[in-house]
Amino acid sequence: MLKGWSLAFLCVLFTLTVVCSQSIEDEFSNPCTNADSCGQCMQISPICAWCGQEGFPRSLKRCDIVQNLEKTCNLTDITNPKSTFKEVKNAAWTSGGLDADPIQIKPQELEFTLRPNEPVNFKLKFRQQENYPVDLYFLLDLSYGMARDKEAQKRLIALGHDIGDKMKIITNNFRLGFGSFVDKLLMPYSAWTDTMLDDRCPKDPCRKPHDFRNEVDLGTDYSLFSTKMQAALESISQSLDDAEGGLDGVIQALDCDRIGWREKSRRIIVYSSNSLFHLAGAGKLGGATKQSNLQCSLDADGFYKDEKIYDYPSVSQVASKLREKNANIIFAVMEDVVNDYRKLSAFLDGSVVGELENNSKNIVELINNKYYELRSRIKFEAKNADFVDVKFKSKCRGNVLKETAMCENLEIKESVEFDVTLTVDKDICKGKSGEVIKEVVLDAVGLNETLVVRLNVTCNCQCEASNEEELNSPKCFNGNGTFQCGVCECNPGRYGRNCECDQTEISSEESLRKCRMDPNNTLTCFGRGDCICGQCECYTLSLNSKLEYSGEFCECNDYSCSFGPNGLCGGKKRGVCNCGKCVCLEGWSGHNCECSTDQSRCVASTGTICNNNGTCNCGKCDCDEGSKWFGPTCEECPNCPTQCSEHFACAECTFHFPGTLTREECDKQCPNVEDVDELKESDGVQKCQGKATSDGCTLYFTYEYMDNNEVLIKVQKTKRCPREAPLAAIIGGTVAGIILIPLLIICLCIFIRNRRDAKEYADFLKDKNKARWESGANPIYKDPKSTFQNPTYKGQGGM
Numbered sequence: 001m002l003k004g005w006s007l008a009f010l011c012v013l014f015t016l017t018v019v020c021s022q023s024i025e026d027e028f029s030n031p032c033t034n035a036d037s038c039g040q041c042m043q044i045s046p047i048c049a050w051c052g053q054e055g056f057p058r059s060l061k062r063c064d065i066v067q068n069l070e071k072t073c074n075l076t077d078i079t080n081p082k083s084t085f086k087e088v089k090n091a092a093w094t095s096g097g098l099d100a101d102p103i104q105i106k107p108q109e110l111e112f113t114l115r116p117n118e119p120v121n122f123k124l125k126f127r128q129q130e131n132y133p134v135d136l137y138f139l140l141d142l143s144y145g146m147a148r149d150k151e152a153q154k155r156l157i158a159l160g161h162d163i164g165d166k167m168k169i170i171t172n173n174f175r176l177g178f179g180s181f182v183d184k185l186l187m188p189y190s191a192w193t194d195t196m197l198d199d200r201c202p203k204d205p206c207r208k209p210h211d212f213r214n215e216v217d218l219g220t221d222y223s224l225f226s227t228k229m230q231a232a233l234e235s236i237s238q239s240l241d242d243a244e245g246g247l248d249g250v251i252q253a254l255d256c257d258r259i260g261w262r263e264k265s266r267r268i269i270v271y272s273s274n275s276l277f278h279l280a281g282a283g284k285l286g287g288a289t290k291q292s293n294l295q296c297s298l299d300a301d302g303f304y305k306d307e308k309i310y311d312y313p314s315v316s317q318v319a320s321k322l323r324e325k326n327a328n329i330i331f332a333v334m335e336d337v338v339n340d341y342r343k344l345s346a347f348l349d350g351s352v353v354g355e356l357e358n359n360s361k362n363i364v365e366l367i368n369n370k371y372y373e374l375r376s377r378i379k380f381e382a383k384n385a386d387f388v389d390v391k392f393k394s395k396c397r398g399n400v401l402k403e404t405a406m407c408e409n410l411e412i413k414e415s416v417e418f419d420v421t422l423t424v425d426k427d428i429c430k431g432k433s434g435e436v437i438k439e440v441v442l443d444a445v446g447l448n449e450t451l452v453v454r455l456n457v458t459c460n461c462q463c464e465a466s467n468e469e470e471l472n473s474p475k476c477f478n479g480n481g482t483f484q485c486g487v488c489e490c491n492p493g494r495y496g497r498n499c500e501c502d503q504t505e506i507s508s509e510e511s512l513r514k515c516r517m518d519p520n521n522t523l524t525c526f527g528r529g530d531c532i533c534g535q536c537e538c539y540t541l542s543l544n545s546k547l548e549y550s551g552e553f554c555e556c557n558d559y560s561c562s563f564g565p566n567g568l569c570g571g572k573k574r575g576v577c578n579c580g581k582c583v584c585l586e587g588w589s590g591h592n593c594e595c596s597t598d599q600s601r602c603v604a605s606t607g608t609i610c611n612n613n614g615t616c617n618c619g620k621c622d623c624d625e626g627s628k629w630f631g632p633t634c635e636e637c638p639n640c641p642t643q644c645s646e647h648f649a650c651a652e653c654t655f656h657f658p659g660t661l662t663r664e665e666c667d668k669q670c671p672n673v674e675d676v677d678e679l680k681e682s683d684g685v686q687k688c689q690g691k692a693t694s695d696g697c698t699l700y701f702t703y704e705y706m707d708n709n710e711v712l713i714k715v716q717k718t719k720r721c722p723r724e725a726p727l728a729a730i731i732g733g734t735v736a737g738i739i740l741i742p743l744l745i746i747c748l749c750i751f752i753r754n755r756r757d758a759k760e761y762a763d764f765l766k767d768k769n770k771a772r773w774e775s776g777a778n779p780i781y782k783d784p785k786s787t788f789q790n791p792t793y794k795g796q797g798g799m
């Protein structure tokens with residue numbers, strides 16, 4: 001029993017294995033087989049390899065799944081480059097001392113050789129280091145509404161000390177700078193006559209408005225910051241509209257080297273304003289028609305020179321400048337405009353918005369909080385990643401791995417890890433050859449720290465390199481092509497496996513059309529041959545066979561007919577196989593030409609074929625269905641009464657002399673009669689019985705035809721004579737049979753049913769007491785859904 005089960009289990013396992021291994025060869029799940037050259041093969045998928053063996057069987061695909069090729073191709077001829085990985089630079093984490101550059105990202109440089117569509121994985125670690133350098137540039141709106149308040153002025157002047165002290169707690173590597181802005185000195189944004197200015201600043205003296213001015217370069221002299229701030233606030237200014245030119249200031253502050261941003265530092269602009277900002281297009285109204293060039297242009301006093309030439313920057317221009325400079329912005333703005341800045345901030349990576357109170361009371365706190373928000377967040381961005389799919393995954397500070405490029409709330413000295421997956425699209429190879437080199441930069445937003453990933457993408461095979469190919473090789477039709485990786489790359493105007501076809505004689509489209517039996521059938525030559533200049537050259541049936549497919553479109557297999565005992569189609573003397581069907585030679589017929597057409601054995605004693613009651617097939621009579629005739633020539637008729645009664649007289653006269661025949665008649669008419677102990681049945685022997693004329697006993701006999709077509713009769717020596725049956729037994733039996741037995745059966749049925757009902761009722765009562773059915777859980781209800789799992793299905797597309 002156990003053996004039986006394990007055998008069955010083995011069978012199932014085997015079937016599964018066969019099914020699964022076959023699916024690898026399945027045309028649909030094998031993406032490789034469409035490639036015509038080694039390079040194409042490399043670009044399809046990393047599971048594909050190329051066989052460059054000379055004389056590789058035509059019927060096999062040179063580009064195939066590696067496991068398949070290993071069975072058919074000489075191992076030394078298989079091209080299947082493996083991806084390689086090199087850590088070029090992986091310096092240790094360092095904190096931001098005053099002299100050394102900080103390192104927060106590990107590793108810093110990687111190099112991969114890989115094929116298109118081949119994903120590569122690596123880990124990227126980020127650690128918040130202490131004393132990371134911070135460059136903070138304060139960009140102040142000097143318009144009347146913002147800076148007029150005496151309280152606010154005092155706070156801004158004190159900012160230098162306050163912020164310096166606060167930041168020292170966070171980093172010992174802190175620089176502070178300061179710039180101011182109002183608006184472009186152009187109508188309709190700003191006033192420039194004294195009357196106009198007086199109108200706009202009713203109480204205090206106003207000075208001429210300016211667009212952007214760099215007041216203090218980034219540095220550690222915080223008192224200079226305060227002095228300059230005081231000077232700037234002494235004469236505030238005013239524009240005419242309620243929006244200012246602050247974004248001009250942002251661009252200038254970011255782009256100007258003289259401001260003194262350090263290469264490796266967290267760059268922060270604190271943008272403080274109470275009004276909206278002008279955007280691209282607005283400048284045109286005043287005559288600044290050129291699109292902002294995003295270039296630094298400051299005069300000796302730090303004023304923006306080109307304010308009247310270039311328009312305000314657009315949001316996307318600001319965003320790209322921020323990215324380029326890896327800078328952050330803290331918008332410290334007043335309540336009535338805070339929502340507008342939130343909308344702007346949504347477009348700017350590395351920006352945050354904070355609400356400034358009326359008299360700038362909370363300015364230091366705000367900078368502190370927002371600095372923490374920027375600092376505690378790490379986000380990666382892939383630059384120069386066209387044709388490359390980059391995926392980041394991280395657990396951040398939790399336990400769940402999710403797809404994200406950003407982690408938040410990191411503490412100092414805390415590290416997070418990202419799983420990065422890069423996949424190169426094969427389009428990167430378009431129009432290129434050999435190895436395509438791509439440098440993807442994984443950039444930490446707001447920090448000038450990167451991981452550079454150099455990808456050497458294999459777009460071609462080594463054997464396609466110019467030093468390995470054979471130009472105008474004799475292997476390619478008298479030098480009409482280049483021989484490389486085992487195949488011919490045809491010169492212009494030629495095509496075909498060995499470049500044997502001339503485009504001017506028959507176009508390749510025409511050629512392919514001619515090789516299709518049905519123009520709508522996409523397979524040329526049924527997939528069993530090569531289309532050579534419009535003609536199919538059929539493959540051999542199997543690898544080591546000399547037999548080939550045949551037919552104009554290789555649609556035929558001349559070796560797929562059934563094999564009889566004498567060979568294909570009964571052997572060479574009987575028939576030949578043509579396109580899967582036996583064509584029989586003369587004298588033979590049948591599926592396998594196994595039948596002789598000779599009908600002599602079907603001739604009945606009457607001289608007709610099968611007694612006219614059948615057909616002669618393959619030298620044998622098939623008697624008509626439904627007719628009473630049977631036998632080798634359809635001459636027998638067991639149910640024909642005439643036959644038995646015809647011979648009865650002869651049978652009877654042996655036993656019951658005299659019967660219907662006299663002794664003389666008997667001897668004369670019945671020459672072949674025998675007495676036997678037991679009648680034997682066999683083909684051609686007919687059983688008969690009949691009632692003897694004299695005593696009414698039943699007589700058993702058989703008759704058969706002898707070779708000379710005479711009849712031989714055999715009679716059983718014992719006969720059966722009737723006895724008188726007792727009447728009572730007959731009547732009793734009849735009554736019992738008709739009435740009593742059915743009655744008994746009915747009673748039994750009723751008894752059994754009652755017993756079962758009683759038991760079920762008892763069970764029901766028992767269950768009823770026991771059951772504590774939860775409401776809604778009906779025990780009788782069965783979910784109509786059920787899940788069936790297909791055991792042969794494998795999620796990974798057959799691999």
Ligand SMILES: *[C@@H]1O[C@H](CO)[C@@H](O)[C@H](O)[C@H]1NC(C)=O
Pocket residue numbers: 053074075076
């Ligand atoms: C396989 O390669 C070896 C070495 O190049 C060669 O000797 C052998 O003949 C090759 N076999 C076939 C079947 O091409």
Ligand SMILES: *[C@@H]1O[C@H](CO)[C@@H](O)[C@H](O)[C@H]1NC(C)=O
Pocket residue numbers: 262263264324325326448
């Ligand atoms: C980032 O640092 C590199 C040196 O590591 C420097 O060459 C580059 O200019 C810096 N980038 C910016 C935007 O300053």
Ligand SMILES: *[C@@H]1O[C@H](CO)[C@@H](O)[C@H](O)[C@H]1NC(C)=O
Pocket residue numbers: 358
């Ligand atoms: C801010 O100042 C304006 C005018 O100076 C005043 O109307 C407003 O109530 C003040 N808001 C707060 C929150 O103090």
Ligand SMILES: *[C@@H]1O[C@H](CO)[C@@H](O)[C@H](O)[C@H]1NC(C)=O
Pocket residue numbers: 084086111112113437456
């Ligand atoms: C990748 O390409 C570069 C530039 O050609 C080369 O220096 C480097 O050795 C290549 N790396 C690999 C692993 O082939």
Ligand SMILES: *[C@@H]1O[C@H](CO)[C@@H](O)[C@H](O)[C@H]1NC(C)=O
Pocket residue numbers: 472477478479480
């Ligand atoms: C190409 O084929 C043509 C036609 O068979 C032949 O005349 C010629 O020599 C072959 N070679 C080159 C290099 O054209």
Ligand SMILES: *[C@@H]1O[C@H](CO)[C@@H](O)[C@H](O)[C@H]1NC(C)=O
Pocket residue numbers: 518519520
């Ligand atoms: C091929 O397809 C077209 C459109 O589906 C149909 O009209 C045409 O009859 C088809 N030809 C054959 C030979 O089946």
Ligand SMILES: *[C@@H]1O[C@H](CO)[C@@H](O)[C@H](O)[C@H]1NC(C)=O
Pocket residue numbers: 606611612613629
């Ligand atoms: C069948 O055979 C019998 C006896 O030879 C003959 O009489 C009869 O005509 C045959 N039936 C047919 C349909 O020819």
